[in-house]
Amino acid sequence: MEETNCTNDLRQPVRMALGAGNLGLGIFLALVAIATLRARYLPVDLGVGLVATLLAASGAALLLRVGPAAVLARVASGVTLAVGLSIITGLIVSASYLRGIYGDLGRGASSMFLLVAFAVVPYLVVYPVVALALLRGRGGESGDGGAGGPARGVGK
Amino acid sequence: MTARTCPLCERLRRADVRHWGAAWAVVTVASSWLVGSWVSLEPADPPPAAEVRRTMDVLRAAAEGSGAPVAPAADGTTLHGPVRVVLWHDGMPVFRREFDATTMADLVARASKEIDDARSAGRFARVDMSRARLHLSFVVAEGPVLAWPPLAAAASFVTTLDGAALRVGDATVRLWPDDLLRRRLYSAFLPLPGGVMKAGLDVPRAVEALWAMAGHPDERRGVLRRFRTAEFVERPGGDPEPLVAGRVIEPPPGSVSDLRSAALEGVRWLDAAQRKDGPDAGRFDYDYDPISNGPFDAGYSLPRHGGAAWFLAFAHRKTGDAVAREAAGKALEYLAASAMRSCGQAPGECVGRERVVELGSAALAAVAMAEYERATGEGRFVEPLRRLIEFIEWMQEPSGDFVHLYDVEAHERLPDRLPYYTGEAALALVLAYRVTGERALLDRAHAALDHLTKRAWSFFGSAYFYGEEHWTCIAAHEAFPEIRDDAYLEFCEGFARFLREMQTAEGEPPFGWEGSYVVTPFLAPRTTAVAGRTEATVATYKLGLAMGRPNLVVLEQVRRSLTFLVRMRYGPEPSPLFARPGRAAGGMPGGLDDPVVRIDHVQHAGLALLGGADVLGDYVIEPP
Numbered sequence: 001m002e003e004t005n006c007t008n009d010l011r012q013p014v015r016m017a018l019g020a021g022n023l024g025l026g027i028f029l030a031l032v033a034i035a036t037l038r039a040r041y042l043p044v045d046l047g048v049g050l051v052a053t054l055l056a057a058s059g060a061a062l063l064l065r066v067g068p069a070a071v072l073a074r075v076a077s078g079v080t081l082a083v084g085l086s087i088i089t090g091l092i093v094s095a096s097y098l099r100g101i102y103g104d105l106g107r108g109a110s111s112m113f114l115l116v117a118f119a120v121v122p123y124l125v126v127y128p129v130v131a132l133a134l135l136r137g138r139g140g141e142s143g144d145g146g147a148g149g150p151a152r153g154v155g156k
Numbered sequence: 157m158t159a160r161t162c163p164l165c166e167r168l169r170r171a172d173v174r175h176w177g178a179a180w181a182v183v184t185v186a187s188s189w190l191v192g193s194w195v196s197l198e199p200a201d202p203p204p205a206a207e208v209r210r211t212m213d214v215l216r217a218a219a220e221g222s223g224a225p226v227a228p229a230a231d232g233t234t235l236h237g238p239v240r241v242v243l244w245h246d247g248m249p250v251f252r253r254e255f256d257a258t259t260m261a262d263l264v265a266r267a268s269k270e271i272d273d274a275r276s277a278g279r280f281a282r283v284d285m286s287r288a289r290l291h292l293s294f295v296v297a298e299g300p301v302l303a304w305p306p307l308a309a310a311a312s313f314v315t316t317l318d319g320a321a322l323r324v325g326d327a328t329v330r331l332w333p334d335d336l337l338r339r340r341l342y343s344a345f346l347p348l349p350g351g352v353m354k355a356g357l358d359v360p361r362a363v364e365a366l367w368a369m370a371g372h373p374d375e376r377r378g379v380l381r382r383f384r385t386a387e388f389v390e391r392p393g394g395d396p397e398p399l400v401a402g403r404v405i406e407p408p409p410g411s412v413s414d415l416r417s418a419a420l421e422g423v424r425w426l427d428a429a430q431r432k433d434g435p436d437a438g439r440f441d442y443d444y445d446p447i448s449n450g451p452f453d454a455g456y457s458l459p460r461h462g463g464a465a466w467f468l469a470f471a472h473r474k475t476g477d478a479v480a481r482e483a484a485g486k487a488l489e490y491l492a493a494s495a496m497r498s499c500g501q502a503p504g505e506c507v508g509r510e511r512v513v514e515l516g517s518a519a520l521a522a523v524a525m526a527e528y529e530r531a532t533g534e535g536r537f538v539e540p541l542r543r544l545i546e547f548i549e550w551m552q553e554p555s556g557d558f559v560h561l562y563d564v565e566a567h568e569r570l571p572d573r574l575p576y577y578t579g580e581a582a583l584a585l586v587l588a589y590r591v592t593g594e595r596a597l598l599d600r601a602h603a604a605l606d607h608l609t610k611r612a613w614s615f616f617g618s619a620y621f622y623g624e625e626h627w628t629c630i631a632a633h634e635a636f637p638e639i640r641d642d643a644y645l646e647f648c649e650g651f652a653r654f655l656r657e658m659q660t661a662e663g664e665p666p667f668g669w670e671g672s673y674v675v676t677p678f679l680a681p682r683t684t685a686v687a688g689r690t691e692a693t694v695a696t697y698k699l700g701l702a703m704g705r706p707n708l709v710v711l712e713q714v715r716r717s718l719t720f721l722v723r724m725r726y727g728p729e730p731s732p733l734f735a736r737p738g739r740a741a742g743g744m745p746g747g748l749d750d751p752v753v754r755i756d757h758v759q760h761a762g763l764a765l766l767g768g769a770d771v772l773g774d775y776v777i778e779p780p
Contacts, residue, residue, distance in 0.1 A: 107676075
């Protein structure tokens, strides 16, 4: 079986793409929190602030080829994924709670939950999963799952 | 052949990724199932009505002192929670006590003794027992809720169905659903877009009241809970009536004559609310709060006055009712004499004394005058109608749209927009044409309808939602056959289809009644939203029928909503909480969470009921 060498070929593009992606997503999340959430609520502000800072810092590090960029990117993606999955879990549990209270969610509330879920999944679940996969070594070479292992496939 | 593999896909398929994903899914599904099960209520069956009646007979005997209380025959029925016994007299609770009885026999024994003691102590000396009503509330389910954060707590109580309880140590204090309603704690927490309505229980105020009832045991921790009740009120000579949100729900209609009767009860309510003499003769009492037995809002709306006059004139045209004609005439005289005026440099006359006058006030006054003239042919309002129409014509833009506000002093047509006014003005032009026969009015109405159904609603995404288009569809129907346009019917059927997505089916939780329009169970169904939209669906069906394309799906939609309206209107003895039940009778409340009757609630419901009676005919109108 012949394996394509796309990983090696994409080292530079992957680094650039992840760098730009993380930086852009970090800025985007910060703007969303500042511009659309009028009320200040510490748990949300802290969570969004942490994720946005990690993503933006790791993105800048990847673009600037700073030494621990890959490690930082893995941490950022891991935290983003954890937050994203927590939000999805929270949405599902909240919907279940309200369904328990009312016996039915109604079309309006169901649509609202779906809209929020669809807004969250691409940025906070799919993107960090793909990023983690790209940052991870091929075939389990750095598959220890920890953030401290060397990331292959990302140029240093 | 060489197999190509994707390293990224390989990494995503790794065992540890699958395991983490599966673990997350299991945790999420399990926790959501646990949470849903934790809060859902499974109400027990309430005691049979016959047994409740026997219990009430015993308790009444104790209250009247008319003989030794006799235990009911079937007394072994198990009770699943506390029971509250209230004796209401003219809207005041003259006796109220909660019992942790285990069976009906236990309840009867304890409650009759307490009532007997109260009577012996002279507590009922000034109570006219023929007007007093016993009210029994059985707790049939109780469960936990989140008390924090406040938004979650506010959404944790089904509006008008759930009571709030605070468990402090071994004791539980309760605010029953009618307590929450009387304190205006339902639909009182989260402001909704538009700033007029709110959603959710005002939990902070409810908890404050519960702590006060518990005697402020600050050293102990309270646990907030919700509970569901089955409630009954005494009905002389019959089985007890079930109560929902403290009120009797009327039976669904059995025939179109029930629809007409309900509309004519609305006519009687408006007639009783109309001032018959003095400087404000013809003006209505704007609203009536049956719980406080007085007005709710000190303001007055001239568009709604015009709308009420329109309904009265319409009712006369449809039924020949003399009271409706008389009241409509007086309401229009009030408009002509007290509200119409020369509008500075604008032509014709407008309605309103303020510096800035509204198109809607003039439009609905014109609609009502035209309807009156159609119904009676008297001719006394033709001239005022012409003057109003002159002003309305002047407010129309070349596009067919209208300016909605006019600053009389500055002679300036203001750019601000208000809902409904363009549709109301279109209807005014159509109905004025029906009276005067002036073709130019029809052309202007045509332009307005083209604007409303084509240009104003043609943008990216316009196929997916609609505004409140009931005036548009009423005007489109009234303009037929002189103005015939397939686009109008398509627009109105699209609006009806959009509304059907929100229409409830019989038994649909949490409220269970068919025909209301709700987008979420967080909000209790409102009557005016149903009534106004049903006016539109009636007009849509009529227009389709006239164009040879009757739509039975729309007809069924109409039937469902009229059933809801008939159930919601106040009957002859609507609630033991009301000081003067007769004053509320025939009126239409704002909704389950809004007991106030307002003139436009009655107007919209009445127009929908009479229009629906026209189209339903022999169609089976009983609920499925």
